[in-house]
Amino acid sequence: MPYRAYRYRFYPTPDQVVNLNQTFGCVRYIYNRSLRYRQDAWYERQENISYLQNSALLTEWKKEPECLWLNDVSSVPLQQSLRHLQTAYRNFFQGRAKYPNFKKKDGYQSAEYTTSAFKWDGESLKLAKQAEPLNIRWSRRFEGKPTTVTVSRDPSGRYFVSLLIEEAVALLPVVNSTVGIDVGIKDVIVTSEGVASGNPRHTAKYAARLAKYQRRLARKQKGSKNRRKAKLKVARVHAKIADCRRDFTHKLTTTLIRENQTICVENLAVKNMVKNPTLAKSINDANWGELVRQLEYKADWYGRTVVAIDRWYPSSKRCSCCGYTLDQLDLATRQWTCPKCHTTHDRDVNAARNIKAAGLAVLACGETVNPVVAKAAIGSTR
Numbered sequence: 001m002p003y004r005a006y007r008y009r010f011y012p013t014p015d016q017v018v019n020l021n022q023t024f025g026c027v028r029y030i031y032n033r034s035l036r037y038r039q040d041a042w043y044e045r046q047e048n049i050s051y052l053q054n055s056a057l058l059t060e061w062k063k064e065p066e067c068l069w070l071n072d073v074s075s076v077p078l079q080q081s082l083r084h085l086q087t088a089y090r091n092f093f094q095g096r097a098k099y100p101n102f103k104k105k106d107g108y109q110s111a112e113y114t115t116s117a118f119k120w121d122g123e124s125l126k127l128a129k130q131a132e133p134l135n136i137r138w139s140r141r142f143e144g145k146p147t148t149v150t151v152s153r154d155p156s157g158r159y160f161v162s163l164l165i166e167e168a169v170a171l172l173p174v175v176n177s178t179v180g181i182d183v184g185i186k187d188v189i190v191t192s193e194g195v196a197s198g199n200p201r202h203t204a205k206y207a208a209r210l211a212k213y214q215r216r217l218a219r220k221q222k223g224s225k226n227r228r229k230a231k232l233k234v235a236r237v238h239a240k241i242a243d244c245r246r247d248f249t250h251k252l253t254t255t256l257i258r259e260n261q262t263i264c265v266e267n268l269a270v271k272n273m274v275k276n277p278t279l280a281k282s283i284n285d286a287n288w289g290e291l292v293r294q295l296e297y298k299a300d301w302y303g304r305t306v307v308a309i310d311r312w313y314p315s316s317k318r319c320s321c322c323g324y325t326l327d328q329l330d331l332a333t334r335q336w337t338c339p340k341c342h343t344t345h346d347r348d349v350n351a352a353r354n355i356k357a358a359g360l361a362v363l364a365c366g367e368t369v370n371p372v373v374a375k376a377a378i379g380s381t382r
């Protein structure tokens with residue numbers, strides 16, 4: 001059965017704020033100390049520290065007289081932070097992520113609890129070392145029991161709890177349609193049927209407000225109470241932008257999954273593209289990485305198929321009618337006419353049609369038949 005995460009806002013009591021602050025602080029301390037230890041071990045002795053060694057170190061650190069405060073919080077989130085570090089290292093060594101970063105005090109804070117460290121009675125959730133259940137705003141229902149609970153605080157000071165539930169999701173009825181989607185900036189997606197999603201450009205919408213609060217923040221004295229308040233205002237605008245972005249992407253992916261049995265999409269290297277500074281904001285708003293991630297897990301839930309096409313496939317330059325491929329197509333050219341069959345193409349719709357055709361070819365022939373799409377992955381990539 002697939003796992004599904006449910007995220008809710010909650011409002012901690014003053015006691016819970018104290019406990020959560022302590023817990024976040026301990027998690028951060030253990031994560032950062034482990035990271036430093038592992039770095040030093042490598043640079044000084046070329047020694048690789050395993051998760052088990054790290055775990056043994058944690059036991060030692062908790063016995064140190066100056067670190068006894070580590071015992072005031074549940075031990076589970078501390079242990080989980082070692083697992084997270086281990087995952088961060090694995091992602092780094094397998095080329096999926098950058099080298100792990102130290103956690104910052106004013107960044108996003110989180111602590112993960114497994115079943116031994118929380119109580120769920122079907123209605124309320126109580127964390128270890130806390131006297132009362134969390135005051136959660138239950139915005140949606142779920143069936144089943146949480147297996148993991150993550151509490152977090154975003155930089156704007158809001159608290160969230162995320163419950164991981166193992167559940168059987170009812171598959172959607174099978175539909176007989178396949179769609180190719182081209183992702184871009186003018187429109188976040190354009191489908192092979194010619195439907196364009198638009199791009200709400202949330203960053204631009206809130207740019208003036210953000211600039212105003214950032215100017216105010218810059219004038220405040222370092223370490224002052226007013227600076228902290230000003231910083232919170234900036235963080236709230238960022239949170240607002242992130243919320244709008246997430247909401248838009250969810251609506252988009254839910255519609256695509258509901259209406260299509262198979263969704264073909266380009267496999268993009270989003271990280272590389274975001275490095276382009278003039279495009280970075282628009283690309284962040286378009287939220288491509290999250291779009292593909294949502295498509296994949298929703299396809300998994302509802303029994304749909306996502307086909308990722310190699311991003312080097314010449315989807316824009318190829319005529320979707322006759323297969324003729326242009327040598328070059330300028331990024332600014334929105335429309336072009338095929339020199340061979342004389343069809344006039346909208347750049348994005350043509351690309352989406354090619355992506356759909358390539359996706360269908362992958363599904364029909366298997367991944368290694370066509371060398372152009374040899375690197376394409378079938379189904380939800382996990």
Ligand SMILES: [Zn+2]
Nearest residue numbers: 319322338341
């Ligand atoms: Zn043509």
